[in-house]
Each structure stands twice: as C-alpha cells, then as structure tokens.
C-alpha cells in the first residue's frame with residue numbers, strides 16, 4: 150500500500166527506502182526530487198504544460214511516451230540544461246534545494262554530483278581525445294575532492310564496477326579503443342563518479358544491439374542495488390522499462406497522462422494512450438506480427454487542440470474530451486490518470502503481459 154502525495158506516489162512497498170546516516174526520519178520520507186507544475190516554452194510556445202512528478206529515494210521510475218512528448222525536456226529543465234531561449238517556470242526540489250532559478254554554480258555542483266545524467270550517445274559525455282580513465286578520474290576529483298593516486302584508484306574501481314575488463318591497463322585507452330557497449334559502460338562509470346542520489350538515464354540502450362542492451366540493463370539494476378541510487382529511465386521500450394522500474398509515468402504532448410506501478414500498468418492500462426502504446430507492440434502470441442499504430446500523430450507544440458490533447462486520436466473521446474482538459478486525478482490508491490473515460494480492467498484483453506515483456510518474448 151502507498152500513502153499518496155499530491156504529485157506522485159510515496160512509500161511503495163517494493164521500494165527500499167534508503168536513508169543516509171544522520172538523516173532524520175522525517176527527511177527520509179520526503180521525496181528525493183519533487184517536480185511541481187513545471188512548464189517550459191521555447192520562443193513563447195509551450196511544450197511542457199505543468200508536469201507534477203515525485204521521485205522517491207532509491208526508486209526506479211520509467212518515463213515513456215512517443216517522440217516529442219517532453220520526456221527529455223522535463224529533466225533538462227530540472228537541471229538547467231536548456232538553451233537560453235527556453236523559459237522555465239514551476240518548482241523542482243532536490244531535498245531542500247530549489248533547482249529552478251538556482252545559480253549556475255549550484256547547478257554545476259548538482260549535475261554530475263547528486264544528480265547524474267546519461268544519454269543514448271556516449272560521445273555526448275566522453276571526450277574522444279582524452280584517455281577514458283582520466284576522464285573518470287577528473288569527474289571523481291571534481292565531485293568527491295579526491296586527487297592524484299586516490300582519484301585514479303577510484304576511477305579504476307568504477308571501471309571494474311561497470312564491467313570493463315583489465316581496468317588498470319585500459320585506464321589509458323582512448324574512447325575509440327572501446328566497443329560501443331563498453332563506451333556506454335564508461336559513461337555510466339563517469340555518472341557514478343559523483344556518487345549520485347539520482348541517475349537520469351535518457352534512452353541509454355536505444356542504439357545498442359539486443360544482447361548489449363540486456364547487459365547494460367542488468368548493470369543498471371545491479372548498480373542500483375549496490376548504491377541505493379534512484380533511477381529515472383527514459384525510454385520508448387516498455388519491455389526495458391518493465392525490467393528496471395517499479396513505477397511508470399506516461400507522457401503525452403507535454404503532460405503526464407498516467408502514473409502507476411509497472412505491474413498494474415501492464416495488467417490494466419487505464420489511459421487510452423497507454424493502451425495504444427501497448428497495442429503498437431507486435432505480439433506473436435496474439436497472432437499479429439504487425440504493430441497496430443495509434444492513428445494520427447502527436448500535436449505540434451503551439452497547435453494543441455482544445456480539450457484533451459489525445460482526443461483527436463482517441464476512439465473513446467466524447468464531446469467533453471474535445472472541450473475540456475482532463476486533470477491528472479487519482480483513480481485508486483496507487484494510480485492517477487488524466488482521462489474522462491479511463492478504460493476498465495476488462496478492456497485490456499490484448500495487452501502484453503509483464504513476464505513476456507521482461508523475457509522479450511513478444512516484443513519487437
């Protein structure tokens with residue numbers, strides 16, 4: 150059972166609440182990160198319309214949705230990484246720190262320190278002309294204050310932790326001397342250098358082949374168990390999300406439209422958009438080898454329809470949906486849905502099940 154907060158879910162039974170030494174009991178119950186009413190506009194056009202999301206200490210949360218829904222912008226805004234033309238409002242709390250409007254110095258110390266981010270492309274984090282181990286050692290120096298031999302030893306330890314064989318010798322190799330999967334591991338080692346409380350993994354396995362993808366997912370799962378860090382896993386791949394995350398948030402056109410524990414989402418998606426994402430996955434056991442795409446496309450920012458942004462693509466939409474934006478409301482103890490006509494449990498017969506997803510049986 151969970152006690153609910155306004156912007157998310159707290160105290161999930163499956164989540165190990167990790168309280169650092171010295172932290173008071175009350176503090177441990179605060180979310181690690183609490184995003185409230187986060188809005189982002191580029192050149193006056195709003196692309197994020199008031200996102201509410203809380204991440205608990207130690208939990209893994211999936212953020213899914215079609216391309217352009219605002220998954221990356223949410224976290225880039227939180228970390229102060231959007232270009233100058235972006236205007237950002239709302240609140241992002243990391244413990245007692247407010248990140249929106251925080252000074253550049255403060256944000257720089259938080260990025261790579263308490264919150265680290267990894268991306269699909271390791272070259273966004275690794276400099277091709279600096280030896281790989283040195284880059285990790287520099288991150289250790291910057292965020293943990295170690296120097297010289299101590300920083301080098303810690304970098305080697307992190308390289309070993311992420312599964313780089315013969316790490317002492319390979320410390321001096323350049324990024325191009327490692328495989329794509331190993332570069333992804335090095336990027337994770339860099340992210341771990343600051344001992345983060347939260348790792349934002351933005352499509353970290355999308356560019357990798359299936360075997361390496363599985364290895365990187367296993368690595369993230371074991372690192373999380375070892376360190377107690379929370380993970381936000383941004384992905385199009387519901388199968389990968391189901392392996393790593395206890396909870397999933399579904400985004401559509403700059404809003405969160407459904408939040409719930411992973412198992413419940415797979416058992417019974419309530420938002421027609423979530424259901425559409427499941428139906429868009431080919432299933433061998435359902436006798437269809439082709440995906441069933443959601444009709445239409447995500448509305449462009451600045452051209453949002455009145456009412457629910459998904460209504461023009463939704464088979465369940467009523468007149469109300471075309472005229473009024475549905476708020477994100479709790480539909481039971483551990484789930485919230487932004488829909489005037491949420492699907493009932495019986496309406497989900499053709500969804501894939503969690504076990505199939507995790508085994509990759511029915512997934513493209």
Ligand SMILES: Nc1ncnc2c1ncn2[C@@H]1O[C@H](COP(=O)(O)OP(=O)(O)OP(=O)(O)O)[C@@H](O)[C@H]1O
Nearest residue numbers: 191196214215216217218219220221222223232450
């Ligand atoms: N620098 C920018 N300038 C203008 N618009 C931007 C910028 N960055 C993002 N956007 C717009 O913000 C919206 C949300 O983009 P975002 O990258 O967050 O989507 P996403 O859900 O992460 O997509 P993907 O899965 O393809 O990465 C999109 O409409 C995108 O075009």
